[in-house]
Amino acid sequence: MNTTMAYKYRMYPTKSQASRLENQFSMCRHLYNWNLEERINAYKEHGKTVSYNQQQNALPGLKKERPWFKSVHSQVLQDVLRRLDRAYDAFFRRVKQGTEAPGFPRIKHFGEWNSITYPQYKEIPAVDHIKVSKIGDIKIRYHRDIPNNTKIKTLTISKEAGKWFACFSFEGVISNEPKPGAFTRTLGIDMGLIDFWYDSNGYSVPAPKHLRKSEKALKKLQRKLFPAKAEQDWPRFRKLKKALNKRHYRIKCQRNDFLQKSVNELLDKADLVCFEDLKIKNMLRRPKPKQNKKTGGFLPNGASAKAGLNKSISDAGWGKFLSILKYKAHGLGKELAAVKPHYTSQKCSGCGEMVKKALSVRTHKCLHCGLVLNRDHNAAINILRLGLQSQGLA
Ligand SMILES: [Zn+2]
Numbered sequence: 001m002n003t004t005m006a007y008k009y010r011m012y013p014t015k016s017q018a019s020r021l022e023n024q025f026s027m028c029r030h031l032y033n034w035n036l037e038e039r040i041n042a043y044k045e046h047g048k049t050v051s052y053n054q055q056q057n058a059l060p061g062l063k064k065e066r067p068w069f070k071s072v073h074s075q076v077l078q079d080v081l082r083r084l085d086r087a088y089d090a091f092f093r094r095v096k097q098g099t100e101a102p103g104f105p106r107i108k109h110f111g112e113w114n115s116i117t118y119p120q121y122k123e124i125p126a127v128d129h130i131k132v133s134k135i136g137d138i139k140i141r142y143h144r145d146i147p148n149n150t151k152i153k154t155l156t157i158s159k160e161a162g163k164w165f166a167c168f169s170f171e172g173v174i175s176n177e178p179k180p181g182a183f184t185r186t187l188g189i190d191m192g193l194i195d196f197w198y199d200s201n202g203y204s205v206p207a208p209k210h211l212r213k214s215e216k217a218l219k220k221l222q223r224k225l226f227p228a229k230a231e232q233d234w235p236r237f238r239k240l241k242k243a244l245n246k247r248h249y250r251i252k253c254q255r256n257d258f259l260q261k262s263v264n265e266l267l268d269k270a271d272l273v274c275f276e277d278l279k280i281k282n283m284l285r286r287p288k289p290k291q292n293k294k295t296g297g298f299l300p301n302g303a304s305a306k307a308g309l310n311k312s313i314s315d316a317g318w319g320k321f322l323s324i325l326k327y328k329a330h331g332l333g334k335e336l337a338a339v340k341p342h343y344t345s346q347k348c349s350g351c352g353e354m355v356k357k358a359l360s361v362r363t364h365k366c367l368h369c370g371l372v373l374n375r376d377h378n379a380a381i382n383i384l385r386l387g388l389q390s391q392g393l394a
Pocket of ligand 1: 348349366367369370371
């Protein structure tokens with residue numbers, strides 16, 4: 001089966017290469033903004049929509065008008081227009097679904113454009129450098145090989161918190177195909193807020209609180225940012241902004257590290273992992289405020305409590321966890337089963353009777369069969385059973 005994967009490497013451009021790359025970021029940002037404005041104006045003034053193809057066809061004209069755009073690879077420029085096109089598609093999709101704020105594509109301000117993509121990159125990196133058209137050979141730390149039987153599809157160069165990265169996406173047959181029915185070790189996991197997960201054997205991994213811990217430091221920096229802006233103290237403003245970026249970057253690394261390690265730990269123990277198909281997006285949605293019909297004022301609806309819950313959810317990063325789990329499991333020839341999250345925490349895993357309990361009740365106590373278990377452990381056993389049923393194994 002063909003899979004697409006991506007590997008990311010640290011890159012060390014020279015000063016002149018870095019400034020040329022930053023120049024390209026800036027040109028791409030302007031190109032994005034101009035084309036966004038074109039789309040908005042065409043709609044406002046003539047009720048017309050502008051397509052990706054129309055905007056792409058205008059690129060040669062732009063290069064004549066502003067010759068410095070010739071220093072950016074044509075395909076990189078096309079990718080910018082494709083990003084805009086995708087932003088529009090995503091906007092219309094959200095409008096149609098109506099489950100979240102549509103978020104119209106925005107103008108990108110200075111500092112908000114940090115990557116360029118070569119959509120048809122083919123070169124395999126050398127031991128210590130990569131060839132980048134219009135820039136030259138850039139030093140890279142090629143710490144792991146891109147698998148042999150794959151084809152490189154794209155190269156994205158990005159700058160995060162002052163560090164440079166090259167990210168290759170590649171495609172090919174990467175996995176060992178799983179043998180159905182050959183699983184001897186099976187696990188169900190219940191993903192929660194207190195424990196990141198609880199498995200059907202009763203083992204649990206506590207939820208990481210990296211974000212919460214670093215939040216204080218972030219807030220402190222943020223409080224200093226506004227006075228600096230008000231006083232137009234730009235050197236200080238830039239310094240604070242840099243420190244903020246660094247902290248955000250560190251949190252991102254810590255979280256990624258945690259997720260990779262926990263996935264490895266999980267796949268070490270099981271050949272079939274069953275989990276709940278969580279509609280994380282829906283859970284992250286903020287509830288609409290309820291209006292009091294008599295006074296016209298707003299009633300408390302638990303929005304702030306839910307916001308706290310959301311914080312923990314995004315903190316725990318389940319969505320990212322599942323995507324890492326999916327590609328690692330695939331690569332190792334292991335199987336996953338996503339089950340519907342219906343009644344998994346209310347049902348008794350011992351006798352199958354319903355035992356209703358509020359979210360705050362942490363222990364499952366069954367009055368029918370006398371089973372007493374941690375709430376999430378009980379759910380994990382139910383998830384495992386549903387997963388096995390879905391595979392025809394139970
Ligand atoms: Zn029971």
